[in-house]
Amino acid sequence: MQYGMIIDLERCVGCHACTIACKAEWEVPVVNSRNWVNRLGPSMTPEGLASTYYPGLCNHCEKPPCVDECPADPVDMTFTDAKSGATKTMSVSATWKDPFDGTVQIDKERCLGCGACADACPYGARFVNPDLADDNSMGKADKCTYCKPRVDAGFEPACVQTCIAGARIFGDLDDPSSEVSKYVKNGAKGIEPTGGHLGPNSRYYGNKRDMSLLFSSSTPALADLGSAKRRAMLATMVKPAMNKARDIGLLGLAGTMLVKKMNEDE
Amino acid sequence: MAFNLTRRKFLQTASLAAAAVPLSKVVSAETGITKAPLDAMGTHGDQTVVGGICEMCFWRCQLVGKVRDGRLMKLEGNPKSIDNGAAICARGNAGVKLLYDPDRLKYPLKNVGKRGAPTWKRISWQEALDTCGDKLNQVVDKYGAHGISVFPHGASAKYPMHYFERTVGTHNVSEASFFQCRGVRDTAYIATTGKAPGEKVDMPNTKVMFFIGTHIGENVHVSHVKQYIQGLQNGAKLIVADPRFSASAAKADIWVQIKPGTDTAYMLAIMNYLVQNDKYDHDFIENHSYGFEEFSEAIKEWTLEKAAAECDIPAAQIKEVADLLAANAPNVAIHPGRHVTWHGNDFQRQRALACLTGLLGAYYVKGGWVPAKGPKVKGFSWKNHDHGTDYNLNYNQEEEALRHPYAPPGTPSELIRDCAISGKPYPIKGCVVWGQNPMQTIPNQEKMKQVFMQMDFVMCVDIMPTDATLWADILLPEASYLERYDYIKKGTQWNLAETHQQYIAPRMPLVDPMFERKDQVYITNELAKRMGHASEIPVKSLEEMTEKSLASAGLSIAQIKAEDGIHIQPGKDPYSMPEDFEVQLYNDDLADAGFPGAPTYIAVPDVPKGFARLLYGRAPVHTFNRSQNNVWLHNAMPVNPVWVNNEVAGKLGLMDGDTVSVVNSEGVASGTTTTVKVTPGIRKDCVYMYHGYGSTNPALSVGKDQGIDDQKLITILTADPESGCSGMRNNFVKLVKNGKVLDMPA
Amino acid sequence: MTTTDTSENISSVYRFLAQCMEYPDQSWMSDNFFLALDNLLDNLGGQTEKESIHKALAGPSKYTDSIEDLQVEYTRLFINARPHVVAPPYGSVYIDKSLQGKFAGDTLAFYREKGFAMDDSADLPDHLIHELEFLSLLAADNDQEGEELFLKKFFRPWFRQFHQRVVAESQHPYFQVVSQLIDFFTKEEDNDGFQLNPA
Known part of the structure; x- marks a missing residue:
């Protein structure tokens, strides 16, 4: 199974309901976003004058570049297939791609808040949520989960439920009879970064002029992994200090050290 | 600080005689501390409270609240709704942030400073109501009931408006939703078809949608958007006449890049072409219209070529549109529009829309104008009394006729303001502002300030500080739409093609009002008691009003709650024309009153050299200035970029994203700045911005001075002669960059 | 002096400070109230502060009397004001x-x-008054650990900002002094009585 989301630009009216519902559902800080709507045009395209929207969110990629950059100590984690009950145990850091539903998730308890994963994402789909700062970090990595807790409980993702135009369709891309698969057959496409092969699973469907405007304006370059790796490395270097700090009860101090290191990096 | 001890030492040594004071009651039980999970829980496990009716705008979607520990976490569409369903728009979702806006009014306030520059003092409700009662009594005693003017808006303002209009007896009531919005649409259609049109076009089942300026997508009303999208999905063609490539134009098959103000000429040419080429609905015209001969004669000068020149569009495109409409008649949706107070020639444009619908036979047919058959629920309010015409400013005593015979209910704003400022024919010295913000709804702000300044007493009732509440002597905090019983929303399933159903959904509180906020029935009744009208009080509470209304439909609050907030019952087929339905293509009454009997094009002033016409419209995430202080909505669209044609921008050296201010032809400057949006998607003779930005009340910590207030730049007012509604698009502006005023190239 | 006595003392101080933050009104702002405040300030060596309050109360009133002066200032500082309410007494306003x-x-x-639970008539949970009342209850229970955790996680993070605004912008010494008292009694100290996190 691979969950995916289709944004039907023929239907989308750019009302931003999806972004606000997400903020409410997941208590996302005002200045951060798990999803977004960029208003595009009116601009001239080879297909004519166009104006459309880029409702973006985590692409839950086939090959998520964010997952590889996580410096947190790996632990064994057992995943369960919601449908068959089958289980699988994998060694994962604080972020991973779920072997059964294909979503990319974060363990906020183990996240170091270093932001390496956010640096690695070419779409800007991740951020470090300062509201979740604890004694060990400035915050925790945060992003769209495809509303996994809701979906697992039998609900639609919040953005899908609130979409006033029925422009967001969620489902299993591996199931050929699903609505999302039908859209893919009809030409729904993910936004692949220039030169990248990430396999984005949030995909866009629309007429020629809207798709032309969307892809020409919103195709990102691959992220500079050097910066992500540097950030992850620094976090790893600070980790023992942090553990030590925890042992001697100087939790506040570890936070300060981490800040300082990151500032130097910048 | 001079305290010479540390806290610890103090506690160990000091002998304390500090008076212990009673604590608020608390319930104590032993529990341990558990670590809360870092990750947000999501709201799907929270308690669901039913009964919400949204009023972030005035479409009123049905809601449920997700409540955790008494805290409203999230609003969702009520899954039982056959109107909006589980979906709500950005504004609806952001209602939580209105409810909990720190800047919201909390307690009654008295202005102990100056009007317009207030110093507030919290006072008790007793004192506030006594003061309002006394002051209003003084006005009535000295000047008569007509000495009071009322500026109401929204569901909460209906009950007090009726009190002042019917019981106290003043004609001087001006609703922005009529005089600065849709009043002229309703009265023009009533003069043509006998019915106010709403936006009742059967878009899901139509073959062609025809919009004049309507920009669905930027103008967002959930079930209306659903209808529009369903129509497009079903293959309907979309024609959009708009000087700008709007959200609707972007989905259109034909974009008519029309010159602002010329829409009536455009439609007259379409209609003339249909008549001349025998492409109109003969059966409908024969059986359901009046005055076809006079009408045909009156519009025959409007050839395609003449309109093409007037409207600055190709004649071939006018023909293409007319043919497309004729080929698909009668299943065509001629949209009546919503905010239509544009140029002061709007009654004629709305008449033209109504007549065009008739020529195409598009009333009561699939895909045409079809009023759904909703349920009947009785309202309870103050009893009607006839207060005569002696003090009706819209009544010309000498000629014994109305000045604006097609005015919507109430009195045109300008008649009230002129009377208040001049004191003629009588003084207006008391002002009640209830939910409206006349500083940003009625153009010409200097005039509104004069109106306020000459009053003996001004009271405002609102949920938020606005640019109008700065002028209050007494400012009362109102319970919001999420905290009270109120308005009963009723209607039918959103798509008329589906099983006919009706719904009744009363507004019921999702959370209790916080602080000392009160609702309109409490406040109005308390005023009535102090003004000698206690015996006429129609209901004691909003809950009683709701209960009585529901009883008229055989329902009760308890039953509605048991039915998850919405009562649904079988509906009726709306697709049948009443036998006496008639379209007055030519209207004798209009002609008798000295107005054109047939729809007539009245040209608007041309753009002066060096200027561009100022156009404005809806932002999808805002309801005018009302939502500007909402952090989520503000964050989604912090400013309102001014749209400038790319060729114009090139000549002016303006780049996308440049910061500019705006000045109008009367020298009024915007005061604030915004960014430039350079695009080929707008005509060269106009600029465009979203309406509602640039609020100036400093109490709005988020919304103040964000973007530009288009309303401030609208100082030239054109009163529509038939209706008295405000024409607001005859204002001309230049952009100012780095202090330099830029001449707009022709 | 035993730990219990200290707890009782701090408990009544917190309660008293909560009362000080109520909307000024004749019903509680009595002579006795000001005597209690004087006594507290005397014990702390706050002569200057004491005098500044008395001077302001005895001086010419801008409005009908000295209580109304305090009411107008309270409204401006904590409720609604032009140009902007100075310091809303709710933690969420600063944090969220x-x-x-x-x-x-x-x-x-x-x-x-x-x-503990909130009473029906209570204001919002993160109102300064309720946070002080809660601290008073914890102190009465002699729950020092809870008190310190609460101060660190739920009180100081926003009170610091609140306090700065009140001290900088209050036009009446009463509110500055009350805010200083609250600040004084809620600051963290090390074993020698030095403050770890100065405001």
């Missing part, structure tokens, strides 16, 4: 830029964990 934000929810959850 909203009333009833996550911070208010977390605060309420902490009260619950300690076995």
Whole structure:
């Protein structure tokens, strides 16, 4: 199974309901976003004058570049297939791609808040949520989960439920009879970064002029992994200090050290 | 600080005689501390409270609240709704942030400073109501009931408006939703078809949608958007006449890049072409219209070529549109529009829309104008009394006729303001502002300030500080739409093609009002008691009003709650024309009153050299200035970029994203700045911005001075002669960059 | 002096400070109240502060009397004002830029964990008065650990900002002094009585 989301630009009216519902559902800080709507045009395209929207969110990629950059100590984690009950145990850091539903998730308890994963994402789909700062970090990595807790409980993702135009369709891309698969057959496409092969699973469907405007304006370059790796490395270097700090009860101090290191990096 | 001890030492040594004071009651039980999970829980496990009716705008979607520990976490569409369903728009979702806006009014306030520059003092409700009662009594005693003017808006303002209009007896009531919005649409259609049109076009089942300026997508009303999208999905063609490539134009098959103000000429040419080429609905015209001969004669000068020149569009495109409409008649949706107070020639444009619908036979047919058959629920309010015409400013005593015979209910704003400022024919010295913000709804702000300044007493009732509440002597905090019983929303399933159903959904509180906020029935009744009208009080509470209304439909609050907030019952087929339905293509009454009997094009002033016409419209995430202080909505669209044609921008050296201010032809400057949006998607003779930005009340910590207030730049007012509604698009502006005023190239 | 006595003392101080932050009104702002405040300030060596309050109360009133002066200033500082309310007394406003934000929810959850609930007539959980009342209850229970955790997680993070605004912008010494007293009694100290996190 691979969950995916289709944004039907023929239907989308750019009302931003999806972004606000997400903020409410997941208590996302005002200045951060798990999803977004960029208003595009009116601009001239080879297909004519166009104006459309880029409702973006985590692409839950086939090959998520964010997952590889996580410096947190790996632990064994057992995943369960919601449908068959089958289980699988994998060694994962604080972020991973779920072997059964294909979503990319974060363990906020183990996240170091270093932001390496956010640096690695070419779409800007991740951020470090300062509201979740604890004694060990400035915050925790945060992003769209495809509303996994809701979906697992039998609900639609919040953005899908609130979409006033029925422009967001969620489902299993591996199931050929699903609505999302039908859209893919009809030409729904993910936004692949220039030169990248990430396999984005949030995909866009629309007429020629809207798709032309969307892809020409919103195709990102691959992220500079050097910066992500540097950030992850620094976090790893600070980790023992942090553990030590925890042992001697100087939790506040570890936070300060981490800040300082990151500032130097910048 | 001079305290010479540390806290610890103090506690160990000091002998304390500090008076212990009673604590608020608390319930104590032993529990341990558990670590809360870092990750947000999501709201799907929270308690669901039913009964919400949204009023972030005035479409009123049905809601449920997700409540955790008494805290409203999230609003969702009520899954039982056959109107909006589980979906709500950005504004609806952001209602939580209105409810909990720190800047919201909390307690009654008295202005102990100056009007317009207030110093507030919290006072008790007793004192506030006594003061309002006394002051209003003084006005009535000295000047008569007509000495009071009322500026109401929204569901909460209906009950007090009726009190002042019917019981106290003043004609001087001006609703922005009529005089600065849709009043002229309703009265023009009533003069043509006998019915106010709403936006009742059967878009899901139509073959062609025809919009004049309507920009669905930027103008967002959930079930209306659903209808529009369903129509497009079903293959309907979309024609959009708009000087700008709007959200609707972007989905259109034909974009008519029309010159602002010329829409009536455009439609007259379409209609003339249909008549001349025998492409109109003969059966409908024969059986359901009046005055076809006079009408045909009156519009025959409007050839395609003449309109093409007037409207600055190709004649071939006018023909293409007319043919497309004729080929698909009668299943065509001629949209009546919503905010239509544009140029002061709007009654004629709305008449033209109504007549065009008739020529195409598009009333009561699939895909045409079809009023759904909703349920009947009785309202309870103050009893009607006839207060005569002696003090009706819209009544010309000498000629014994109305000045604006097609005015919507109430009195045109300008008649009230002129009377208040001049004191003629009588003084207006008391002002009640209830939910409206006349500083940003009625153009010409200097005039509104004069109106306020000459009053003996001004009271405002609102949920938020606005640019109008700065002028209050007494400012009362109102319970919001999420905290009270109120308005009963009723209607039918959103798509008329589906099983006919009706719904009744009363507004019921999702959370209790916080602080000392009160609702309109409490406040109005308390005023009535102090003004000698206690015996006429129609209901004691909003809950009683709701209960009585529901009883008229055989329902009760308890039953509605048991039915998850919405009562649904079988509906009726709306697709049948009443036998006496008639379209007055030519209207004798209009002609008798000295107005054109047939729809007539009245040209608007041309753009002066060096200027561009100022156009404005809806932002999808805002309801005018009302939502500007909402952090989520503000964050989604912090400013309102001014749209400038790319060729114009090139000549002016303006780049996308440049910061500019705006000045109008009367020298009024915007005061604030915004960014430039350079695009080929707008005509060269106009600029465009979203309406509602640039609020100036400093109490709005988020919304103040964000973007530009288009309303401030609208100082030239054109009163529509038939209706008295405000024409607001005859204002001309230049952009100012780095202090330099830029001449707009022709 | 035993630990219990200290707890009782601090408990009544917190309660008294909560009372000081109520909307000024004749009903409680009596001569006795000001005597109690004087006594507290005397014990702390706050002569200057004491005098400044008395001077302001005895001086010419801008409005009808000295209580109304305090009411207008309270409204301006804490309720609604032009140009802008100075220091809303709710933690969420500083942390979440909203009333009833996550911070208010977390605060309420902490009260619950300690076995307390909000009364129906109460203001929002993160109102300064309720936070002080809660601290008073914890002190009465001699729950020093809970008191310190609450101060660190739910009180100081926003009170610091609140305090700065009140001290900088209050036009009446009463509110500056009360805010200073609250600041004084809620600051963290090390074993020698030095403050770890100065405001």
